[in-house]
Amino acid sequence: MLPERSIRHCRACGSPAAYIVPADDSRPRAVCSQCHTVHYENPLNVVGTVPFWQDQVLLCRRAIEPRYGLWTLPAGFMELGETTAQGAERETDEEAGAQIEMQGLFTVLSVPRVGQVHLFYLARMRDTSLNPGPETLEAKLFREDEIPWDEIAFRTVRDTLLHFFEDRKTGRFEVHTGDIL
DSSP states (O other): OOOOOOOOBOTTTOOBEEEEOOTTOSSOEEEETTTOOEEOOOOEEEEEEEEEETTEEEEEEESSSSSTTOEEOSEEEOOTTSOHHHHHHHHHHHHHOOOEEEEEEEEEEEEGGGTEEEEEEEEEESSSOOOOOTTEEEEEEEEGGGOOGGGBSOHHHHHHHHHHHHHHHHTOOOOEEEEOO
């Protein structure tokens, strides 16, 4: 469930803000009581990759919460000033130290209960050398039958992996979309 509304003060002038429905809107927004600036709260983008080497995919064991110790694809929050693909490539370098060749967008999964949209790109690994960063306990390549399915950190990662292995069998990779409710 989304956290309680969090904007209490105006980011422009510091005055108290209250949640009201502005005249030209249909949703409650944080509105400054003095300068009347409207503050919008929008979903965060989580960007990552499905790094693959031949018939294996790269997973990272998380060294941070949430879901410490569980396996995930390299991914994280998109930063201002970068494209979704740039963010996904950066996260792959930061979390796994993998050298990759970015390919196409693969999954777009909305997670409205936490206010996020997860975007994963296919990424061919240039080699198998890895240099995991501080957010990763270990990074490892897995064949489909070796994936620790019961230890996958997030449903978006699980769904993305299932799509990857299914598409790999057909030899045709498509963009997959969905909602995690």
